[in-house]
Amino acid sequence: MGRTIGIIGGTGGMGRGFALRWCRKNDILVGSRDGGRAAEAAAAYAKAAAEAYGAEAVRGSISGADNRSVAAGSDVLVLSVPYEGAEAACAELLPAARPDCIVVSPIVPMVRTEAGFEFIPVKDGRPSSYDIVAAHARDRSMVVSAFHVISEKKLADPSRSLDCDIFVCGDGREAVEAVCDLVRQIEGLRPVRLGPGSLSYMAEIATPLLLNAMSRNGIRNPGIKIV
Numbered sequence: 587m588g589r590t591i592g593i594i595g596g597t598g599g600m601g602r603g604f605a606l607r608w609c610r611k612n613d614i615l616v617g618s619r620d621g622g623r624a625a626e627a628a629a630a631y632a633k634a635a636a637e638a639y640g641a642e643a644v645r646g647s648i649s650g651a652d653n654r655s656v657a658a659g660s661d662v663l664v665l666s667v668p669y670e671g672a673e674a675a676c677a678e679l680l681p682a683a684r685p686d687c688i689v690v691s692p693i694v695p696m697v698r699t700e701a702g703f704e705f706i707p708v709k710d711g712r713p714s715s716y717d718i719v720a721a722h723a724r725d726r727s728m729v730v731s732a733f734h735v736i737s738e739k740k741l742a743d744p745s746r747s748l749d750c751d752i753f754v755c756g757d758g759r760e761a762v763e764a765v766c767d768l769v770r771q772i773e774g775l776r777p778v779r780l781g782p783g784s785l786s787y788m789a790e791i792a793t794p795l796l797l798n799a800m801s802r803n804g805i806r807n808p809g810i811k812i813v
């Protein structure tokens with residue numbers, strides 16, 4: 587069996603996508619600020635997974651709980667919450683995580699303005715998502731930045747085939763390798779290492795870049811592939 591993967595903010599679109607894509611080989615803990623909402627989402631994802639893959643192909647369990655319980659019970663913790671909630675969520679939850687827990691940040695610091703989609707660290711001088719998460723982590727070598735450039739619409743629909751790259755940044759070799767393996771578990775995704783966590787802003791800024799390209803050129807659910 588694989589790992590126990592906890593998803594903080596697992597009731598959102600990305601959370602649904604991570605749960606549906608990883609449940610065949612891993613146990614999934616769906617987290618929410620409201621444990622009841624997490625349980626409802628987990629039941630819906632379990633049903634959707636059984637319909638998509640067939641019940642016997644889903645080897646992991648999918649259950650829901652409040653974010654704090656999920657943080658304490660996970661081997662891998664995905665912080666699938668908006669940038670504006672990241673600081674408070676990390677301060678509350680990361681001290682509860684296991685010392686050897688791998689923390690994954692797909693968080694994009696982005697805002698929509700009249701100009702288009704803008705990158706908050708450049709526009710407002712605020713920290714990258716990675717820097718916020720790493721500042722609260724028990725061990726920053728366990729923090730890995732990934733999954734910024736996959737659209738929720740594609741990830742959350744198991745009938746859609748994927749063909750794109752996922753940038754991965756982090757300081758700890760083993761943690762980065764473990765997250766690259768999780769990327770590979772999703773058919774059609776290829777992990778592309780960019781370097782240490784200090785370069786995570788390059789992965790994070792790729793999302794507003796893609797969304798501006800999308801909205802100005804009529805491209806739907808864009809992704810990145812390096813050729």
Ligand SMILES: NC(=O)c1ccc[n+]([C@@H]2O[C@H](COP(=O)([O-])OP(=O)(O)OC[C@H]3O[C@@H](n4cnc5c(N)ncnc54)[C@H](OP(=O)(O)O)[C@@H]3O)[C@@H](O)[C@H]2O)c1
Binds near residue numbers: 619735
């Ligand atoms: N959407 C995409 O296509 C996409 C692509 C790449 C990366 N991302 C990044 O992935 C993360 C999740 O994306 P998403 O679209 O799933 O986000 P979302 O739907 O906006 O939020 C996900 C969940 O986070 C919880 N949440 C909302 N506000 C919060 C706050 N202030 N504090 C703590 N929890 C809060 C909510 O769950 P509860 O109310 O149940 O707690 C919500 O269901 C974001 O950081 C986003 O930047 C998104």
